[in-house]
Amino acid sequence: MLAALSRVKIPRRPSSELLLRCIFEQKVERGELSPLTLSSVTCSRKVGGVRDVSTSSTLCTKVRGNSKKREMSEKKLTRHFVDHRRVKLVAGSGGKGASSFHSEPRKEWGGPDGGNGGDGGSIIIKADRFVKSLAQVVPVYKGEDGESGGSKNCYGRNGSPTYIRVPLGTVVKEQGKTILDMTEHGQEYLAAFGGAGGKGNRFFLSNENRSPMTATPGITGQERLLQLELRTMAHAGLVGFPNAGKSSLLRAITNARPAVAAYPFTTLNPHVGIVKYRDHEQVAVADIPGIIRGAHLNRGLGISFLRHIERCRFLLFVLDLSAPEPWTQLQHLRYELDQYEPGLSQRPQAIIANKMDLSEAQEKLETLKSHVSQRVIPVSALTGQNTEELILHLRELYDGYLQGGGNG
Ligand SMILES: Nc1nc2c(ncn2[C@@H]2O[C@H](COP(=O)(O)OP(=O)(O)OP(=O)(O)O)[C@@H](O)[C@H]2O)c(=O)[nH]1
Numbered sequence: 416m417l418a419a420l421s422r423v424k425i426p427r428r429p430s431s432e433l434l435l436r437c438i439f440e441q442k443v444e445r446g447e448l449s450p451l452t453l454s455s456v457t458c459s460r461k462v463g464g465v466r467d468v469s470t471s472s473t474l475c476t477k478v479r480g481n482s483k484k485r486e487m488s489e490k491k492l493t494r495h496f497v498d499h500r501r502v503k504l505v506a507g508s509g510g511k512g513a514s515s516f517h518s519e520p521r522k523e524w525g526g527p528d529g530g531n532g533g534d535g536g537s538i539i540i541k542a543d544r545f546v547k548s549l550a551q552v553v554p555v556y557k558g559e560d561g562e563s564g565g566s567k568n569c570y571g572r573n574g575s576p577t578y579i580r581v582p583l584g585t586v587v588k589e590q591g592k593t594i595l596d597m598t599e600h601g602q603e604y605l606a607a608f609g610g611a612g613g614k615g616n617r618f619f620l621s622n623e624n625r626s627p628m629t630a631t632p633g634i635t636g637q638e639r640l641l642q643l644e645l646r647t648m649a650h651a652g653l654v655g656f657p658n659a660g661k662s663s664l665l666r667a668i669t670n671a672r673p674a675v676a677a678y679p680f681t682t683l684n685p686h687v688g689i690v691k692y693r694d695h696e697q698v699a700v701a702d703i704p705g706i707i708r709g710a711h712l713n714r715g716l717g718i719s720f721l722r723h724i725e726r727c728r729f730l731l732f733v734l735d736l737s738a739p740e741p742w743t744q745l746q747h748l749r750y751e752l753d754q755y756e757p758g759l760s761q762r763p764q765a766i767i768a769n770k771m772d773l774s775e776a777q778e779k780l781e782t783l784k785s786h787v788s789q790r791v792i793p794v795s796a797l798t799g800q801n802t803e804e805l806i807l808h809l810r811e812l813y814d815g816y817l818q819g820g821g822n823g
């Protein structure tokens with residue numbers, strides 16, 4: 416029996432992918448995980464060439480690299496990238512005040528000399544542009560306690576503040592309510608106040624009471640339970656059903672390298688790529704994992720990614736022209752976005768008809784155009800065909816956003 420079993424070949428890769436996906440989806444459902452990639456940003460920093468619309472021939476891309484390598488990187492990123500954390504903060508307590516009396520030879524009644532306790536250390540959340548994910552944030556932070564006061568009027572040392580460094584774009588929430596948005600490098604938020612130090616008996620010295628015995632304990636530090644949430648900060652978001660070719664398109668127009676494969680939910684984390692223009696303007700484009708019907712009810716990869724779309728200034732709806740009715744895809748996508756946040760689908764947008772290299776695409780493109788009022792940009796992410804028009808339109812959207820008071 417065992418020998419027979421050992422002869423059965425079990426395909427290794429598909430099962431491990433399935434396992435990874437199951438684990439991931441379960442974690443996302445439980446709200447423990449909704450990773451978003453850091454690498455993409457790092458990738459995009461590596462971009463050497465400047466995007467120039469007159470050199471469209473360089474835009475043609477192939478799906479490069481071997482699939483094993485890409486898969487590895489995606490797994491690695493899933494493991495290391497964290498965009499959601501619940502943290503318990505307990506600020507340091509104040510040190511207790513001392514109760515003592517000065518005494519030395521020939522000066523027996525020197526009076527009270529108990530010093531005050533030091534203040535407890537506060538906990539401060541600080542935005543840092545060098546931090547790229549919430550992976551370093553631990554579940555519990557305990558502030559440093561203040562030291563107790565001593566005799567001879569010695570004051571206790573204050574507890575030093577504890578800093579929690581978070582990436583730009585982190586939203587701090589308490590009981591589901593947004594408290595603040597960390598958008599600037601160096602921005603600080605005093606999240607939990609340290610307790611005040613207790614008073615030593617010297618403090619209670621008065622004309623009425625020349626030898627007070629009283630000394631007070633320090634006050635306990637503030638306790639809070641906060642949620643930290645990291646949202647993608649990209650100008651444009653590629654929104655589409657799984658397999659529509661979003662990742663391929665990001666590869667075609669930027670130097671980011673998200674994984675591309677012929678099965679749905681290849682992309683598990685948003686990737687950000689940068690389109691560079693000759694005048695040094697840069698537009699960040701995010702490849703967001705595929706959205707399916709019912710995503711607003713947390714189906715598929717669910718709500719966690721709709722959260723990232725919310726942050727994008729404009730949307731690029733990517734439609735798969737090899738699908739039987741690409742225009743229904745668009746309706747479903749809009750519906751999902753609006754269910755998540757009313758009006759979200761009305762952001763400045765472009766409709767991208769992808770996979771134009773396929774034979775039946777041209778016909779469907781005409782039908783699609785008759786179904787929608789917005790501009791439709793036909794492209795092929797695989798061959799790079801017409802990505803130039805997309806890049807130009809992206810710039811128009813970006814300029815429109817800047818004129819509308821955006822600060823990039
Ligand atoms: N023929 C053709 N195939 C394409 C084109 N763009 C993407 N594909 C193929 O479509 C499949 C899916 O592409 P991806 O870029 O992974 O799609 P995606 O939208 O990122 O998918 P998810 O990450 O699963 O949401 C891959 O097999 C691609 O090679 C295109 O323009 N033409």
Ligand SMILES: [Mg+2]
Binds near residue numbers: 661673682702
């Ligand atoms: Mg993808």
